[in-house]
Amino acid sequence: MAPTAKQVDSAAPDVSGLDTAAIEAGLPSFDADTLAALIRRTNHEYWNLHAPTIPDPVYDRLVEGLRRLDPAHPVLDELGEATPEGPVIEADATASIPPAERLGAPVRHTRAMLSLDKCYGPEDLYSWTEKFEGEVLVMPKMDGVACSLRYDAEGKLFLAATRGNGSEGEDITVNVLEVEDVPQQLDPAAFAELPGPDGAAPAVEVRGELFMKLSVFERYKEQYSNPRNLTAGAIKHKERGKTKAYTLSFYAYDLQGTELPTEREKFASLRALGFAVEECDFVPRGELQAAYERWSARRSADEIDYEIDGVVYRASEVAEQRRMGETGHHPRWSMAYKFQGDTGTTTLEEVLWSVSRTGTITPVAIFKPIELSGAMIARAGLFNLNHFDELGLTAGAAIEVTRRGGVIPYVERVVTPGAEGETFDIPKRCPACNSEAVRRKKRDGEFLYCSKPEGCGSARLGELQHFAKVVDIQGFGPKVVTQAVDAGLLSSPADFYTLRVEDLEEFDRLGRRSAENLVAQVDAHRRIELPIFLQSLGIDHLGKQNAVLLANEFRTLAGVRGVSREALLEVKGIKDAIADALLAGLETRAELIDALLEHVTVVDLPERDPEAEAEAAAAAAEGALGGKTFLFTGALEAFTRKQAQEKVEANGGVPASGVSKSLDYLVVGAGKGAKSSKQKKAEKLIDGGAALKVISEGDFLAMIGE
Numbered sequence: 001m002a003p004t005a006k007q008v009d010s011a012a013p014d015v016s017g018l019d020t021a022a023i024e025a026g027l028p029s030f031d032a033d034t035l036a037a038l039i040r041r042t043n044h045e046y047w048n049l050h051a052p053t054i055p056d057p058v059y060d061r062l063v064e065g066l067r068r069l070d071p072a073h074p075v076l077d078e079l080g081e082a083t084p085e086g087p088v089i090e091a092d093a094t095a096s097i098p099p100a101e102r103l104g105a106p107v108r109h110t111r112a113m114l115s116l117d118k119c120y121g122p123e124d125l126y127s128w129t130e131k132f133e134g135e136v137l138v139m140p141k142m143d144g145v146a147c148s149l150r151y152d153a154e155g156k157l158f159l160a161a162t163r164g165n166g167s168e169g170e171d172i173t174v175n176v177l178e179v180e181d182v183p184q185q186l187d188p189a190a191f192a193e194l195p196g197p198d199g200a201a202p203a204v205e206v207r208g209e210l211f212m213k214l215s216v217f218e219r220y221k222e223q224y225s226n227p228r229n230l231t232a233g234a235i236k237h238k239e240r241g242k243t244k245a246y247t248l249s250f251y252a253y254d255l256q257g258t259e260l261p262t263e264r265e266k267f268a269s270l271r272a273l274g275f276a277v278e279e280c281d282f283v284p285r286g287e288l289q290a291a292y293e294r295w296s297a298r299r300s301a302d303e304i305d306y307e308i309d310g311v312v313y314r315a316s317e318v319a320e321q322r323r324m325g326e327t328g329h330h331p332r333w334s335m336a337y338k339f340q341g342d343t344g345t346t347t348l349e350e351v352l353w354s355v356s357r358t359g360t361i362t363p364v365a366i367f368k369p370i371e372l373s374g375a376m377i378a379r380a381g382l383f384n385l386n387h388f389d390e391l392g393l394t395a396g397a398a399i400e401v402t403r404r405g406g407v408i409p410y411v412e413r414v415v416t417p418g419a420e421g422e423t424f425d426i427p428k429r430c431p432a433c434n435s436e437a438v439r440r441k442k443r444d445g446e447f448l449y450c451s452k453p454e455g456c457g458s459a460r461l462g463e464l465q466h467f468a469k470v471v472d473i474q475g476f477g478p479k480v481v482t483q484a485v486d487a488g489l490l491s492s493p494a495d496f497y498t499l500r501v502e503d504l505e506e507f508d509r510l511g512r513r514s515a516e517n518l519v520a521q522v523d524a525h526r527r528i529e530l531p532i533f534l535q536s537l538g539i540d541h542l543g544k545q546n547a548v549l550l551a552n553e554f555r556t557l558a559g560v561r562g563v564s565r566e567a568l569l570e571v572k573g574i575k576d577a578i579a580d581a582l583l584a585g586l587e588t589r590a591e592l593i594d595a596l597l598e599h600v601t602v603v604d605l606p607e608r609d610p611e612a613e614a615e616a617a618a619a620a621a622e623g624a625l626g627g628k629t630f631l632f633t634g635a636l637e638a639f640t641r642k643q644a645q646e647k648v649e650a651n652g653g654v655p656a657s658g659v660s661k662s663l664d665y666l667v668v669g670a671g672k673g674a675k676s677s678k679q680k681k682a683e684k685l686i687d688g689g690a691a692l693k694v695i696s697e698g699d700f701l702a703m704i705g706e
């Protein structure tokens with residue numbers, strides 16, 4: 001027995017609880033079944049409930065993800081609206097049924113109304129336009145309800161149908177007759193001139209979008225969430241005579257059934273036939289991205305009276321369209337470039353130059369954090385030098401930022417330049433290794449490169465991992481560090497301290513939980529003991545042993561930084577060559593040290609007290625803690641709990657597991673926080689006469705002579 005729909009559903013993964021953030025985080029790792037289940041769920045929410053729960057760009061990524069993993073998946077044919085109940089009527093056969101009798105009936109389109117292929121940036125757009133010859137048509141991507149209109153041999157409208165699921169739509173003819181924008185009779189002169197196939201009369205089909213102007217929607221905006229939903233409701237109204245009052249509009253974007261050779265001629269004909277074609281343009285190839293940006297700017301500035309969610313490009317030559325053909329999903333000769341989620345305006349603070357492992361030096365805009373499509377964004381890569389030059393960034397400029405594909409932060413344009421007009425220069429040298437920086441032309445624009453990428457990239461990866469390892473920031477294996485470097489998030493060890501959950505969770509197979517752990521790890525290491533700090537810098541000859549030696553000798557970071565060659569040579573074990581290497585290393589790392597100090601506190605050693613040192617040395621020799629028991633409580637600052645226990649054991653003491661009368665010392669951490677229950681219990685015992693002592697972290701360190 002074939003499984004019923006219900007059984008199939010219960011076998012599908014449960015995705016009902018996933019919200020936008022969870023979906024975005026999981027996208028890179030979802031399998032085909034999960035993607036399919038999510039697409040089914042969000043389709044239903046969007047088309048049937050008219051209540052989408054995720055932004056369109058995220059939905060589009062789900063579809064794209066599934067198309068990549070399993071192009072033949074049945075869910076990909078289920079996109080769109082559910083077909084209404086009842087026997088399906090062929091489009092041509094509707095002509096013999098009075099429109100009023102077929103309102104709401106399912107209608108089979110003569111040719112499927114396909115979806116559109118999507119691109120998310122200038123790279124995809126330009127590589128698509130390289131696939132054909134001739135002019136490119138650019139139109140707004142209207143956010144309304146797709147509609148097919150069919151005219152008979154006299155040029156009279158006999159059918160209007162929705163797109164539905166692409167192959168079958170819904171009859172809306174009687175209602176469309178109430179839409180003034182839709183001609184019921186084509187202009188006879190223009191119609192007579194249309195070239196039909198092989199000299200026959202053309203069977204004209206006009207496709208376009210029914211929509212409601214924003215100025216009209218004003219009247220309804222209290223009761224309806226958006227003009228598209230209201231348009232859908234108005235055009236499918238089951239009661240006669242109700243549609244007219246909504247004053248819907250129609251944008252014609254496709255004329256079929258004629259032998260016109262170009263889109264230019266088709267659009268001229270549409271106008272002559274009586275359609276009010278909104279703006280559309282034939283744009284030189286070099287200006288396709290600019291056309292997108294112009295529509296985006298006009299939309300942000302409220303200069304257009306209808307909702308659009310992107311622009312649509314189309315190869316104008318019909319011969320090229322035929323050559324390219326279509327997939328089951330979309331024509332290959334058209335491309336939608338959709339606006340990406342929210343757009344926001346913020347203030348540009350700085351431009352950093354981030355060096356990838358392979359030596360590409362990319363400008364990164366740093367701006368005042370803004371929330372876009374549910375995430376806080378504070379930086380955006382600037383793609384290539386052409387984009388950087390075109391933007392004309394100045395410090396303090398108001399910039400418009402989007403998330404491409406609903407995810408990737410992108411600086412669209414400068415809204416107003418900064419008051420001071422301070423510009424940003426393209427660096428002459430690689431910020432990572434100081435080798436010369438060179439400009440090179442590639443297919444998709446000009447880029448900046450480090451002239452010595454061999455040493456540059458791998459050396460920096462090593463430096464970053466060395467830092468994380470020495471400071472004991474866990475979780476930053478080569479995979480994570482590599483991705484962070486490639487994303488422009490990490491180029492110096494100081495950058496660990498500015499990593500944010502939102503950035504990391506985008507990484508391959510990472511997810512929110514792990515991203516949070518990584519950031520927590522970094523946060524837990526904002527106090528670094530001097531010897532560890534010195535060792536973390538990755539200076540030649542400044543390994544663990546010499547770091548401890550220098551720290552013990554010079555006590556403070558300032559002391560180490562200001563050390564003279566003579567003073568260094570007086571330290572036992574430090575010879576000429578090593579002293580020189582250390583001094584040179586400290587100098588080249590000066591910037592790094594300063595950058596780190598903006599995020600971390602280096603715990604210096606206490607000032608030297610020769611007497612105490614002698615005592616401590618003597619005590620250490622016989623085991624300073626003499627078999628006493630120690631327990632630690634509260635937030636320890638100078639060492640971890642594990643290190644504390646090791647110190648107890650190394651100095652002849654015994655770590656205890658709880659507060660009791662037999663405990664000798666309770667060591668209270670120097671970190672802030674409420675009194676612990678251990679400390680309260682210990683104080684009670686002391687009040688009751690126990691010999692137990694409560695001491696500070698510092699007292700403990702003094703006992704063991706540190």
Ligand SMILES: NC(=O)c1ccc[n+]([C@@H]2O[C@H](COP(=O)([O-])OP(=O)(O)OC[C@H]3O[C@@H](n4cnc5c(N)ncnc54)[C@H](O)[C@@H]3O)[C@@H](O)[C@H]2O)c1
Nearest residue numbers: 042046052054055056059115116139140141142146253312
């Ligand atoms: N957020 C969600 O949960 C959710 C769920 C399902 C669908 N959606 C959204 O619904 C939309 C429908 O998806 P799709 O892939 O079927 O459509 P699409 O995005 O591929 O666009 C195709 C449609 O664009 C319209 N269009 C507007 N202007 C046009 C022009 N100038 N030229 C050609 N076509 C033009 C046509 O009606 C056509 O049917 C998408 O935007 C998708 O993101 C969202």
Ligand SMILES: [Zn+2]
Nearest residue numbers: 430433450456
């Ligand atoms: Zn370099």
